[in-house]
Structures are given as structure tokens and as C-alpha cells.
Amino acid sequence: RKEVEQDPGPFNVPEGATVAFNCTYSNSASQSFFWYRQDCRKEPKLLMSVYSSGNEDGRFTAQLNRASQYISLLIRDSKLSDSATYLCVVTQLSGGSYIPTFGRGTSLIVHP
């Protein structure tokens, strides 16, 4: 069982729609949580960190539920430019260091 799991999708939504992704992690001692965005054949880039209190950045809202061990990403008013793969990243203690572990990613396609 992979330590960080995501629904691969694709999620196919019209412009203006609201879409939500979940990510579950297996290690309860996980320390930090992030959402990265990856465009086709490009490197991943940080979209936002995820904090226990929840956080928002424009149309994007991220939440963390430590009790149920999942994080979520909500995108409101989807744009064509939001089409990408969204990667969930969880840092876990390994050999005395916190090491990032990636989910397999969720593909989002926003169509006109």
C-alpha cells in the first residue's frame, strides 16, 4: 500500500466549476503537507502548503484532517489554465530527517 494515495482521475470539469481532491496518508507521524502542481512534461511547483487550521489562496482552499489522515484541495471557479496534475506531498520522519513523499497525482482537465 502506497504511503500517500490520491485518486488519479482524470477529473473533467467545465470552466467555472468547483472541484475537490482528496489525499490520504498512512503515517500518523507525518509532519508537513503540501499541494504541488505539475504541468505536462514540466517540473512540479509548489501550489500551497496545508496547515491544520486550513488555508486559502485566492480560488484555492486546502485543509488538513489529522484525525482521519487526509488533506484536501478545493478549486473554485475553475479556469482552463488550472488543467494540470495536482500532487499531494507529505513529509515523514526517516532516519532522523523529514523526507517528502509524493502521491501519484490527480489529473484535472478544465474544458470550455
Next chain:
Amino acid sequence: NAGVTQTPKFRVLKTGQSMTLLCAQDMNHEYMYWYRQDPGMGLRLIHYSVGEGTTAKGEVPDGYNVSRLKKQNFLLGLESAAPSQTSVYFCASSSLLIQGEGNTGELFFGEGSRLTVL
């Protein structure tokens, strides 16, 4: 502002050949990582380093070796390439992750190196 630079960006090898991928970062980051990305598999950690002179195995280390002789450089070596090592390789770096929220530990990636082993 270079950030993280990987060389080469593309390479075709024959089975059994050796090669080295170079990753260089100019952000004075302590942590550096090598990932491989295959279709449907996401990014998998090959090796990582928490500082100059240190290396550690990740999730898929077999067939690879690494070295971190200088803080800014992290080398990934394939001693005898196999077709199963055909992949896109990403190097990343981050500052020291401090326990607790507030320090993001954001990963900065290179543009990737596309390796094909025939």
C-alpha cells in the same frame, strides 16, 4: 537566478553504459533529492542527502549511486544502465525542515532529465 539546474536534459544510452546526472543548486539548501517519474507512478525517491558529504537511500535506490561532495552539487550515477531505468529524473532541493508549521520546506525542482535506455 538559476535555482536548480540539471544536466543533461536529454540522453539516450545503450544497455550496460554508464552515465552521471548532475544537479546544481545556488540557494544554499541543505537537502537535495533525486526522484524518478514514470507514467502512473508519480515521483519516487531514489536517493537523498541532508548535507554535504551525506547520502541516504530512498524508495527505489537499486541500480543508482549518488555523491554530495560539495553542498551545491548532487550527482546521480548509473553504473550499468538498464531499459527499466528509462524515465524522467528530477532533482530537487529544500532548506532544512524544522519541526512544526511555519517552515514550509518547499521543494525546488530542476527541469528534469529525460533518459532513454535502449
